[in-house]
Amino acid sequence: MKKLLSFATLWVALSLHAQQQPVDYINPLIGTSNFGATHPGAIAPRGMLSISPFNVAFDTTGVKAPLEKDSRWLSNPYVNENKFFTGLTHVNLSGVGCPELGVIIAMPTTGKLEVNHLKYGSTYQKEVAKAGYYSNFLTKYHIKTEATATTRAGITRYHFPKGEANLLINLGLGLTNEKGAMLKFVSPTEVEGMRMVGTFCYNSPELAYPVYFVAKVNKVAPSYGVWHTPEKHQGVEAQWMWYNGETRLKEQFAREVVGDSIGAYFRYKFDKEEVVELKVGISYVSIANARENLEKEIGNRTFDEVYAATRQTWNDALRATVEGGTDDQKTIFYTALYHALIHPNLLNDVNGDYPESKTNKIGKNHQRYTVFSLWDTYRNYHQLLTLLYPEQQLQMVRTMLDIYKESGWLPKWELNSTETFTMVGDPASIVLADTYLRGLTDFDIQTAYEAMLKGANTLENNPIRPGVKEYWKLGYLSVDGGVRGPVSTTQEYNAADFAIAQIAKKLGKKADYEKFNKQAYSYRKLFDKETHLLRPRHANGKWYAPFNPESGANFEENVGYIEGNAWQYVYMVTHDVKGMIKLMGGEKPFEKQLDHIFDSKQYDMANEPDIAYPYLYNFLKGKEWKTQQKVDQLINEYFQNKPAGLPGNEDTGVMSAWLIYGMAGFYPITPAEPNYTFTSPKFTKITLKRNPQYYPAGDLVIESNASPENIYIKNIFIDNKPYKSYFISHEALKNAKKIRFELGKR
């Protein structure tokens, strides 16, 4: 009997293992430490709603360097090493660099009603994070919480012990720095309202906007209502206001309440353990739409039904599968793909309504995307979508053109139809060109081209390219022109001009091609032969002095650069590596400086400007092994199956895209140049499931004898034919069905 049981157990274990799907490898906790800024919450692919634990608000007294939201610049609702849980948020950004959203926070408690999060917060254990699912156990209250989500709605579930139980919806607390909310009970089990958000990265305060919600509990509470804690009144009248600044409980209040610090409460008294479910729908258009989103996406479905469906959706969404490699390698790979499917996310409601950019109108579109962090994503992320999710990439490009039509300008860092003007450059042009040149042409290229030219050629009042007048005149932005980071911004404009030149060529616009192609290399005027770096320069041509190449890393203010220093920007010229080699005085000094950057730890894996550096060795004949070595080292060092398993800010999929390519064996080295360069893959088999509508050759299989030792490329075979180059055009990759790498230890 005992033996039989053992066999049975073994069989169950084996069969479970056999049933392990790609989705089951996803570990949403990756990136939740080390400022990865992802959150471990429940979300559906490209979901507008997500339900994340919120643990960044606590009393910081006596805490050294707290990761508390208001005590520093902190951009995520959850930090893995924090311990004080104050609820589950319903709208969140993941992997961004500025605090925003993180609102509509549900919190279960027991005992007396307490609405101050500093008092009601709890430590927790038994944290479970899966694709579309999050759970923990609140030690203070002995409550198990669970969350799952659809695109625009979510369910949380609370396992209350016997006794007094409270469910709070806190509209005061939030990650955003915006304040102000409204709520109204429409029945004893349903509350509707809104919360003001906006000013992402401390920009565009005048565009702050509401996120609407409808929330329903599945059990009538004997006591429910609204709490409101007003600001403390100052002045003469305060003496008569015995209630000054105190929380008011508006029991069963059924009209609107507004305020900076308000919330809804449901108070139960259970004579046994009970489960309460809270269903929430959101919308950026209206309360009515939030209600419709909730009804259409969840309706009467149970928590388990919703989770099962979302899990399946996630599994289907993972269009790459891997074989070989360790479980940890699979985990970081699938989680990277998961993270790449968070943002951009849908903005439209189920009925197609979405807030337009600038117009204040409601547009209609059943696939309106948002969260375009384009300074980050133009480098590798959109190329990944073009390959694996072409229909999504096309729809994102169309969204970008709609934004242009609505607001008059292409997006730069777009969030919920507001332009936040975060970071520099003209990245949208690069994405449009890259997408078109890689063969996704089913969008309005004429409008796209018009938009690119407008951004490039509007000399005054140009929100996309400030300083562009001087840029066209001098070829660079001077330190005198008032534009932040004149060197790096010059490089960004060059990269965009290169992209515009390529698309002009494709469209047969010869004069434009020549103009932009010439300008695309104007960064060379900033090359300082003395330091072999790009150096800030005055309008009169004099070099800026004194010049310290090291300054500017880690967000330090720097006269020439934005988010980075001269080392991290000098080789950000992937469209002109040969030109840079020439400037450096040949391949040797180029290689030497590249080695120096890595050896002296000037390379920042977490920062976008130098993200392609490891692949630059592929431009040096005979040195390609260094690309393979560096990429392998960087993956091993920075990408791991643990909360701190991202090198830093995920940047809406860019770090994950870098990892996916690095593990798959190729990288889209030059934005707007439809090619890739190779490195060694990390799995014995990688299947890229390509949409046959756009990729008639179907799936691309990458095979190899990858192992921890076998990291160097010996031979490459494409569709069984030897391939001699370390570069491949997108067209060739598109037609290929199989790439085989022969790898070795040296």
Added chain:
Amino acid sequence: MKKLLSFATLWVALSLHAQQQPVDYINPLIGTSNFGATHPGAIAPRGMLSISPFNVAFDTTGVKAPLEKDSRWLSNPYVNENKFFTGLTHVNLSGVGCPELGVIIAMPTTGKLEVNHLKYGSTYQKEVAKAGYYSNFLTKYHIKTEATATTRAGITRYHFPKGEANLLINLGLGLTNEKGAMLKFVSPTEVEGMRMVGTFCYNSPELAYPVYFVAKVNKVAPSYGVWHTPEKHQGVEAQWMWYNGETRLKEQFAREVVGDSIGAYFRYKFDKEEVVELKVGISYVSIANARENLEKEIGNRTFDEVYAATRQTWNDALRATVEGGTDDQKTIFYTALYHALIHPNLLNDVNGDYPESKTNKIGKNHQRYTVFSLWDTYRNYHQLLTLLYPEQQLQMVRTMLDIYKESGWLPKWELNSTETFTMVGDPASIVLADTYLRGLTDFDIQTAYEAMLKGANTLENNPIRPGVKEYWKLGYLSVDGGVRGPVSTTQEYNAADFAIAQIAKKLGKKADYEKFNKQAYSYRKLFDKETHLLRPRHANGKWYAPFNPESGANFEENVGYIEGNAWQYVYMVTHDVKGMIKLMGGEKPFEKQLDHIFDSKQYDMANEPDIAYPYLYNFLKGKEWKTQQKVDQLINEYFQNKPAGLPGNEDTGVMSAWLIYGMAGFYPITPAEPNYTFTSPKFTKITLKRNPQYYPAGDLVIESNASPENIYIKNIFIDNKPYKSYFISHEALKNAKKIRFELGKR
């Protein structure tokens, strides 16, 4: 020719004079100084909306004793001697003692947009205040403003000069101490929203509630939107918030905005003088109802049409006309009647919706009243309505019973379906009894009686009669019982018990009658033979010491009394004047003390407890002339045709009711005792237009040879028969058609 013109001018002047209607005598500026607390704004009879100039918010730097809303306890949106106008409010209380409402403030300006009222405020001239109409001229902007109103909606009109013109709707500024608002543009000419109000007299903060509005301009503005000035953010992140605390202009923003300091702006640029009209509807139920109120009451009517109709409504509402007397006398009389028709006001929307008390439900009633300041109004005001506006009085009584049914208790100081628990006593019982005993019996007397008994007999957790347990036990509230003003509160409970006793008798409830009739005189236990005053007493029977009868006037804290001192309360025993005479040791000492109160200036004309004192001489045979003298003196001293022409707080019609009776020649001396006592009238003919449905005898005409000298009654004739008493029952007065006073100089 010249002569002809003169004749024509004369003719016009005469004919205009001939056309002068009662309504034209109304001077809404009366009471707007000397803390009368009325406002001069446009309002319809018992209107839910009123449009008052708002001039109580200004920079107080260097201003001695400013009448500024936040620098002191100030309960009105307008003070006549103030000079700094910051807009026209759309919901206001008139003649109350606490700051509340005074919100939804429209303000026209010219030039650059400025949304800070301290900067955009203006001095003004050419103030015109009429029944249903207000106008002034803003000296800073050369803008004429005008306002008129219906019951639940209003129009303001702005005569802008050529150039830049702005129309603001400020939802931040307000008289109320509540904050928080929401607004949303629904079209370029229409904005909807709400403003939180509540906590009248610094009570019941948990009941704070929204007032909703819809506002429409009649001209599309080329620029419009929402402004929002957030609170200044404190802490680490403030360093990145370059916009910290600064006003944001949300141009054409079409979603909801919430905040403490928000408003809507319309910006015009006129190439000639232009008039802009702003139509506003309000509701305490919903935005939809506010819109319906606006549509149904104003719709497409013009300003002039609305004003003409409201003026006519006012004229029709004045159910007393006077002849003889000076224009000033007519003015104070008609204005008193006008003020008596402000509160209680309607609360229900045109569709009958109103917020119920306590239940959080929406009730249905086409005549739901609100603003019941019953500690004030039980004394004389509701008696006036019973006589002149019986159908309104009945509906108010029915509203009071509905409040009882909704909330479980009769109202005490009800405001917009919230009980504010302002002042003391059980005044609703007195109003119910008085109304019934004066013959208005068409209400549910059984429920009324049940409600009275509940208030009187509930010994624990009784919000209406705190301390009632001790009161029944000892006959008085002791200084040890924790109830504020134990002496005055004992007197109030006595007055209510007297009322309950009378109604019990009427209903044949003998035991109740005996119980309450006995208790109604229990104040006598507080009569201190030493001082001949009512004196605070300990539970053990000992007198409270030291005892200073003077303390307690002018809101000074006093151990025995609420709002008044021992002198102002001692004779507040109109149901037991004979008992008090006995306690005092006879008519002589009673008279001597009454004289002393007047002579030593202890009599406070502005305070309710002693409001009937002048009529007490009528209880002293041969001394009735003193009543006539005192009333005449008090009218002359305190009631005048000027802003300071009320003795103090109007108290929602009580001062005006006192004046109307005083000028008409009779007074309802004892609440819940259906009788009156006489004094000399001030006009040669006063016609009281009585509703024949309730007063089959029709109009009551009061004739006399009144003059400034003829103030003493020589003879009284009722329906031409000599009448010997200075008292008359309500029944006799009801049946009378004419009362004629023969007056003399002595």
